[in-house]
Amino acid sequence: xxxxxxxxxxxxxxxxxxxxxxxxxxxxxxxxxxxxxxxxxxxxxxxxxxxxxxxxxxxxxxxxxxxxxxxxxxxxxxxxxxxxxxxxxxxxxxxxxxxxxxxxxxxxxxxxxxxxxxxxxxxxxxxxxxxxxxxx
Numbered sequence: 172x173x174x175x176x177x178x179x180x181x182x183x184x185x186x187x188x189x190x191x192x193x194x195x196x197x198x199x200x201x202x203x204x205x206x207x208x209x210x211x212x213x214x215x216x217x218x219x220x221x222x223x224x225x226x227x228x229x230x231x232x233x234x235x236x237x238x239x240x241x242x243x244x245x246x247x248x249x250x251x252x253x254x255x256x257x258x259x260x261x262x263x264x265x266x267x268x269x270x271x272x273x274x275x276x277x278x279x280x281x282x283x284x285x286x287x288x289x290x291x292x293x294x295x296x297x298x299x300x301x302x303x304x305x306x307x
Contacts (some may be wrong), residue, residue, distance in 0.1 A: 222248035228303075230269015235303055242266065246292065255291040263295060275302050 225241035228234075246259065253259045260283060267276035279298075283289050290298065 225266070227266045227268045228272055230272050239299075239303075243296065256291055257283075259292050260289045260295055263299070267299075272303055 222245050225245055226236055228242075230240045242263065246253075246263065253262065261280070263275040264280050269274055
């Protein structure tokens, strides 16, 4: 039984030391806070302010060329916000509307989703230009 108070005193001493260390660490962090890195969302929002989202291509063939170059510039300006081919492809294909472009996008999204394989941005650009510039 005499060892119990001694064990308790050792435990209390160890806890006091640990509390003192944690208090010191907290004071150091409060005095010198770590530099925060911008989140992906902030980076993305900043880029969008620089280059406006061109919106959807509604199927007006006369306006395809203008919309297409704006979309390519938007993708390039926001490139770091896209994690992979899936995100680029879905961002682009989801903006295609209308009877020709919308149908193409719907079929292509289904093919990619089913296969689990998404085109690179370079391949997707060629594909869209082949499909839509020949019909415009």
